[in-house]
Amino acid sequence: MASTPRTSPEVGGMGHSVKRKEDPRFLRGKGNYVDDIQLPGMLHMDIVRSPYAHARIVKIDPSHALKIPGVLAVITGETLAQYKLHWMPTLMSDTQMVLPTEKVMYQAQEVAAVIATDRYAAADGVEAVEVEYDPLPVVVDPFKALEPGAPVLRTDKPNKKDNRIFHWEVGDRKGTESALAGSDVVVEQKIYLPRIHVASIETCGIVADFDRIRGKLTVYMTTQAPHAIRTVIALVAGHVGLSEEKIRVISPDIGGGFGGKVPVYPGYVIAVAASVVIGKPVKWVEDRMENLQADSFARDYHITARMGAKKDGTMTGLEIKTIADHGYADAAANPSKFPAGLFSICTGSYKMPKAFAEVDGVYTNKPPGGIAYRCSFRVTEAVHAIERMTDVLAQELKMDPADLRLKNFIPADEFPYKSALGWEYDSGNYAGALKKAMDLIGYAALRKEQAEKRKKGELMGIGISSFTEIVGAGPSKHFDILGIKMFDSCELRVHPTGKATARFGTKSQGQGHETTYAQIIAEELGIPAAHVEVEEGDTDTAPYGLGTYASRSTPTAGAAGAIAARKVRDKAKKIAAYLLEVAEDDLVWEPGKFSVKGAPQKSKTIQDIAFAAYTNHPQGMEAGLEAVDYYDPPNLTFPFGSYICVVDIDRGTGEVKIRRFVAVDDCGNIINPMIVDGQIHGGLTMGMAPALLEEISYDENGNVQGGSFMDYLLPTAMETPRWETDKTVTPSPHHPFGAKGVGESATVGAPPAIANAVVDALSHLGVKHIDIPITPEKVWKILKEKGVAE
Amino acid sequence: MAKHSISVTVNGASQGAQVESRLLLVHFLRENLRLTGTHIGCDTTHCGACTVLLDGVPVKSCTVLAVQADGRDVQTVEGLEKDGKLDPIQEGFYQEHGLQCGYCTPGMMMTGCALLKSNPDPSESEIRQAISGNLCRCTGYVNIVKAVQHAAAAARAR
Numbered sequence: 001m002a003s004t005p006r007t008s009p010e011v012g013g014m015g016h017s018v019k020r021k022e023d024p025r026f027l028r029g030k031g032n033y034v035d036d037i038q039l040p041g042m043l044h045m046d047i048v049r050s051p052y053a054h055a056r057i058v059k060i061d062p063s064h065a066l067k068i069p070g071v072l073a074v075i076t077g078e079t080l081a082q083y084k085l086h087w088m089p090t091l092m093s094d095t096q097m098v099l100p101t102e103k104v105m106y107q108a109q110e111v112a113a114v115i116a117t118d119r120y121a122a123a124d125g126v127e128a129v130e131v132e133y134d135p136l137p138v139v140v141d142p143f144k145a146l147e148p149g150a151p152v153l154r155t156d157k158p159n160k161k162d163n164r165i166f167h168w169e170v171g172d173r174k175g176t177e178s179a180l181a182g183s184d185v186v187v188e189q190k191i192y193l194p195r196i197h198v199a200s201i202e203t204c205g206i207v208a209d210f211d212r213i214r215g216k217l218t219v220y221m222t223t224q225a226p227h228a229i230r231t232v233i234a235l236v237a238g239h240v241g242l243s244e245e246k247i248r249v250i251s252p253d254i255g256g257g258f259g260g261k262v263p264v265y266p267g268y269v270i271a272v273a274a275s276v277v278i279g280k281p282v283k284w285v286e287d288r289m290e291n292l293q294a295d296s297f298a299r300d301y302h303i304t305a306r307m308g309a310k311k312d313g314t315m316t317g318l319e320i321k322t323i324a325d326h327g328y329a330d331a332a333a334n335p336s337k338f339p340a341g342l343f344s345i346c347t348g349s350y351k352m353p354k355a356f357a358e359v360d361g362v363y364t365n366k367p368p369g370g371i372a373y374r375c376s377f378r379v380t381e382a383v384h385a386i387e388r389m390t391d392v393l394a395q396e397l398k399m400d401p402a403d404l405r406l407k408n409f410i411p412a413d414e415f416p417y418k419s420a421l422g423w424e425y426d427s428g429n430y431a432g433a434l435k436k437a438m439d440l441i442g443y444a445a446l447r448k449e450q451a452e453k454r455k456k457g458e459l460m461g462i463g464i465s466s467f468t469e470i471v472g473a474g475p476s477k478h479f480d481i482l483g484i485k486m487f488d489s490c491e492l493r494v495h496p497t498g499k500a501t502a503r504f505g506t507k508s509q510g511q512g513h514e515t516t517y518a519q520i521i522a523e524e525l526g527i528p529a530a531h532v533e534v535e536e537g538d539t540d541t542a543p544y545g546l547g548t549y550a551s552r553s554t555p556t557a558g559a560a561g562a563i564a565a566r567k568v569r570d571k572a573k574k575i576a577a578y579l580l581e582v583a584e585d586d587l588v589w590e591p592g593k594f595s596v597k598g599a600p601q602k603s604k605t606i607q608d609i610a611f612a613a614y615t616n617h618p619q620g621m622e623a624g625l626e627a628v629d630y631y632d633p634p635n636l637t638f639p640f641g642s643y644i645c646v647v648d649i650d651r652g653t654g655e656v657k658i659r660r661f662v663a664v665d666d667c668g669n670i671i672n673p674m675i676v677d678g679q680i681h682g683g684l685t686m687g688m689a690p691a692l693l694e695e696i697s698y699d700e701n702g703n704v705q706g707g708s709f710m711d712y713l714l715p716t717a718m719e720t721p722r723w724e725t726d727k728t729v730t731p732s733p734h735h736p737f738g739a740k741g742v743g744e745s746a747t748v749g750a751p752p753a754i755a756n757a758v759v760d761a762l763s764h765l766g767v768k769h770i771d772i773p774i775t776p777e778k779v780w781k782i783l784k785e786k787g788v789a790e
Numbered sequence: 791m792a793k794h795s796i797s798v799t800v801n802g803a804s805q806g807a808q809v810e811s812r813l814l815l816v817h818f819l820r821e822n823l824r825l826t827g828t829h830i831g832c833d834t835t836h837c838g839a840c841t842v843l844l845d846g847v848p849v850k851s852c853t854v855l856a857v858q859a860d861g862r863d864v865q866t867v868e869g870l871e872k873d874g875k876l877d878p879i880q881e882g883f884y885q886e887h888g889l890q891c892g893y894c895t896p897g898m899m900m901t902g903c904a905l906l907k908s909n910p911d912p913s914e915s916e917i918r919q920a921i922s923g924n925l926c927r928c929t930g931y932v933n934i935v936k937a938v939q940h941a942a943a944a945a946r947a948r
Contacts, residue, residue, distance in 0.1 A: 019884060019885070019887075020884075020887070022892070023883070023884050023889060023892075024884075025892075026889055026892030026895050027867075027876065027880040027883060027884055027889070027895065027899075028827070028867065028868065028870075028871055028880070029825070029826070029827015029828070029866065029867035029868045029896050030827065031827075031892045031893075032826075033826075033829070033893065035820075035826075035829075035830065036820075036826035038821070038824070119817075120810070120812065120813075198927075199927065200891070200893075200927055201829075201831040201837055201839055201891070201893045201894050201925060201926070201927050202829070202831065202891070202893045203831070253891075253892065254891065255829070255831075255891045255892070255893030255894075256890075256891045256893060256927045256928055258927070285830075287832075287833050288831065288832035288833055288834065288836075288837070289833075509891055510890035510891025510892070510893075510928045511890070512890065674887050675887070677887075678887050678890060678928075678929060678933060681929055681930030681931075681932045681933065682890060682927070682928045682929050682930045683930075684930055685927075685929075685930035685931070686927070708834060708836075709832050709834060709836035709837060709925075710834065710836070714837075714925050714927065716921075716922045716923075716924075716925060716931075717917075717918040717919075717921045717922050717924075717931040717934070717935070718918055718919065718922045720930055720931045720932075722914075722932060722935075723930060723932055
């Protein structure tokens with residue numbers, strides 16, 4: 001389907017690189033992002049933040065701020081407490097402060113909000129609010145947080161006696177222990193995946209507009225999940241009179257999301273509260289430092305992994321124990337039953353007879369979170385663990401890492417494959433992808449070159465990552481967010497003139513849904529993609545859905561689009577049979593028209609049928625040509641790929657230079673090859689970023705390091721290599737058009753390829769592992785220690 | 791706070807205003823003139839989303855005061871399209887899928903425009919160098935480089 005499109009380029013169904021429908025407005029500067037919204041009488045909000053990571057609030061004095069012209073109000077936790085809005089639930093059924101009444105729990109925590117007539121006055125107000133703090137002992141290290149006698153941080157929870165949030169485990173603990181005990185070789189490695197931040201170029205923001213007369217709240221918000229937000233607002237603020245039918249959440253154009261725009265941040269809630277109380281629109285847009293220092297982070301997983309194998313390299317078992325630093329609240333955005341997300345995909349692409357994984361979530365004095373960074377619920381952490389461990393094992397066995405992978409891959413004919421940790425992988429051809437990547441990059445020649453370079457003392461490394469992703473949640477029997485099942489939806493209306501409007505429960509943040517969803521409808525109905533208007537992100541018009549994250553849009557809402565179109569086609573067939581005066585069974589479909597079997601000149605196009613649906617439909621049939629589908633996937637989809645990275649290391653500076661990077665991805669059938677390529681380019685760059693550059697760390701006092709773009713280094717065009725992409729196509733057997741999610745594959749797959757390449761370059765010196773980000777400083781220290789620095 | 795009288799030529803039209811001395815050029819463009827195509831991504835001159843051309847030179851308008859633009863010429867993304875025809879740089883971004891979320895795109899295109907004026911046939915490394923002050927989180931830059939090359943070829947052909 002993907003390689004040879006069934007439709008003409010004019011129709012632009014699946015497999016066509018249709019140019020994007022969203023581009024004309026963006027190219028002219030006519031996008032409509034939250035900060036572009038300006039409403040009559042709109043006020044501006046700015047936030048006072050804590051300089052301390054842990055402190056009791058002694059006093060908040062707003063008097064000087066209130067004297068500044070234009071400053072109208074200073075909102076504190078006490079103000080919100082009057083409305084019982086000073087605490088809110090997180091998506092993980094934990095609780096989080098909106099504004100504190102007693103103490104702050106991390107540096108940059110919201111302490112008070114200033115409402116003013118313009119953003120400059122609001123900023124002046126923030127400077128003038130005087131807050132007196134009494135510092136408390138700070139807990140930064142999650143291991144120390146678990147020690148007996150550590151200060152208990154969540155004193156708001158009366159029964160909480162320690163800092164453990166949850167213990168979660170999966171798999172066969174004893175069976176894995178004995179498998180490892182019976183192995184010829186067991187390797188063990190500690191692996192740390194540091195805190196990082198998605199840092200979409202647009203920060204987060206909101207315009208809350210409460211109409212007192214109609215009692216209606218309209219919220220323009222940087223959210224990846226507008227319907228879920230509407231329900232959360234109704235549940236959290238129902239007691240102050242906000243009722244779900246009177247709440248409209250609009251997610252306008254979004255300047256990148258990557259998971260960071262899934263959670264509910266305190267600023268949003270304060271702005272809503274302020275608008276409801278004041279009765280005027282209130283805008284809040286955070287600045288970059290607030291974004292990096294206070295919004296949800298990703299990762300912060302301290303992993304200890306053990307892997308066993310026979311002498312010949314056959315893997316026997318995997319055990320992974322993890323301490324997860326969640327900051328002061330578990331504000332991750334995982335499905336309810338999965339406190340560690342889909343971390344149990346950690347057996348990866350391999351036949352692993354026995355496996356066990358456990359994760360302990362821990363409170364510390366850091367911002368709350370544990371969200372994704374362009375990856376499906378903790379999959380990056382899992383993939384990094386298994387792909388690093390595979391290389392650690394290869395090094396121990398003195399086997400080529402490609403050979404070790406090829407030996408242990410789940411064979412293509414064993415799908416669907418039930419993993420040791422309970423997943424049913426839908427389809428795959430892992431050896432096919434790796435062999436293709438090896439051919440493209442010239443693997444054998446590179447190994448030869450490496451051997452020659454080593455003789456000359458030059459440092460060159462080749463790294464492989466053969467990842468398996470797990471994306472597209474539901475199925476709803478296992479997956480929910482705060483109890484709301486993870487289906488997704490499409491409402492399709494075909495108009496009398498044969499054009500269509502399709503609305504979805506997801507929300508694009510750059511993925512190009514307006515184009516790809518139109519192509520799905522084009523594929524199924526033969527209506528040109530140019531004639532299909534796609535709408536998302538307005539809860540007053542779009543059908544209910546769970547939003548866009550975790551590469552779920554094509555697997556769920558895309559599937560709903562196809563099924564809705566098929567429902568329309570079923571009705572169209574009845575109308576066609578009526579118009580052509582034949583039985584339905586006598587009709588054949590090709591994209592765009594029904595014709596009579598054996599008499600192809602007798603046909604009705606979808607446009608003819610659409611017109612008839614409103615003007616000449618059969619008696620007894622409802623008029624119109626519309627359908628709705630709420631798609632509940634029978635399983636997740638399991639995209640995969642093999643990446644090979646070649647690095648050269650500068651012995652003078654420790655700098656790692658990516659010479660080549662070949663990515664072979666398999667996301668099943670492809671809707672738009674141009675867009676998929678673009679998604680992979682971006683994903684690879686967001687994979688390289690934490691591998692080489694990005695980290696948010698804290699000093700012993702809880703002061704954030706990496707809280708601005710001065711210290712938190714996003715890749716520029718200079719560091720980013722010219723990615724080389726290719727594909728294999730292994731359709732998902734259960735998805736309506738055989739597609740799998742793809743937006744995050746590369747972010748998940750790239751970091752271990754790069755880390756493995758760097759370790760490979762240094763393996764002959766006895767280096768077995770380096771934690772990411774692999775900065776020049778880290779490498780240079782190793783070179784110095786090994787006596788090879790120049 | 792004292793106000794200053796300024797006159798700035800924006801996309802060819804003269805714009806007079808009374809502004810506070812601290813008003814940033816980006817806020818003058820976005821809020822006073824409602825030219826919201828110029829975006830704000832960091833406030834600290836790192837991300838380049840707010841890049842505009844000041845007398846033909848790319849500047850980050852989050853760290854230029856509106857008063858500094860007094861008597862000068864400013865070009866923003868809204869001024870690229872001429873007589874209903876996209877500028878070659880816009881056409882390049884469209885054809886080469888050089889944008890995804892669209893947030894960095896206006897700044898990226900303005901930087902690309904300035905590059906092509908001074909260097910009509912830039913190499914890949916010259917393009918990468920030129921856009922190194924403009925961050926993009928979506929595209930991985932591969933297609934942005936192609937977009938600028940596309941624009942360069944189209945401009946030469948015109």
